[in-house]
Amino acid sequence: MGISYENDKKARKRKVQGKEMKITRPDKRLTIIGRGREVLTRTRGTKSRNDMDCTSIGGICQHNTYICQGRYLKDKCRGEISRQCCTPAAVWDTLCAGSHHNRVRACDSYGCGGFNSRSDGGIHKGIDILCSDYGIINAPFSGNLVGPVGRTVRDSVQNDGVKLYNKVHCVKIFNIRPYGYFGSVVQGQAIGYLLPQQEIFSGITSHLELQMCDGSDPSHFI
Numbered sequence: 001m002g003i004s005y006e007n008d009k010k011a012r013k014r015k016v017q018g019k020e021m022k023i024t025r026p027d028k029r030l031t032i033i034g035r036g037r038e039v040l041t042r043t044r045g046t047k048s049r050n051d052m053d054c055t056s057i058g059g060i061c062q063h064n065t066y067i068c069q070g071r072y073l074k075d076k077c078r079g080e081i082s083r084q085c086c087t088p089a090a091v092w093d094t095l096c097a098g099s100h101h102n103r104v105r106a107c108d109s110y111g112c113g114g115f116n117s118r119s120d121g122g123i124h125k126g127i128d129i130l131c132s133d134y135g136i137i138n139a140p141f142s143g144n145l146v147g148p149v150g151r152t153v154r155d156s157v158q159n160d161g162v163k164l165y166n167k168v169h170c171v172k173i174f175n176i177r178p179y180g181y182f183g184s185v186v187q188g189q190a191i192g193y194l195l196p197q198q199e200i201f202s203g204i205t206s207h208l209e210l211q212m213c214d215g216s217d218p219s220h221f222i
Helices: 002-044
Strands: 060-063 071-073 083-087 127-130 136-138 143-153 156-165 170-174 176-178 182-185 190-194 207-212
Touching: 143 170, 156 176, 156 190
Parallel strands: none
Antiparallel strands: 060 083, 071 083, 127 207, 136 190, 143 156, 143 182, 156 170, 170 207, 176 190
């Protein structure tokens, strides 16, 4: 009788365990599948599922170890992270009206105009383009003006610039007085004039300052 009771107890235990196993295992499997989907979604993120985001702006998708004559853009190509969009090195329009090409300011008593040069006690993260005081400034490429931009100059904030961007490029143009701070513009359109600099910095080479929004070097575009 004792043996029969023990057998019944073991049988009931197996049934209970069996139910637990039947319930628990599918739950675990579903949890893994759910997590897998979450991971898959996170992995995709903002990554493009095809190359259209790149080709639509005239670029080509390739591994970023290859030489790109223009500039690499992220998240516009399908596949692994190292596969990026190489945009063409399209020459921008001349910024200063009346000039045949964009000329970079040489060194003077106030500093130099090249990218990463020393200027006013710091490292210059833009490029200075020569232009005369009150000279007309043209849009280097077609895009949208998205408001004024300011910077700190000798402990004071100067709002003397405007931001211009499109799908490929984003720049800040300083030392100018824009005709407007918002709206679309086409390449070569007059967007403002150069503010006078000789009145404040006697002897400086008059120029506008061009900065990429991400702090990169704009030299190969101008």
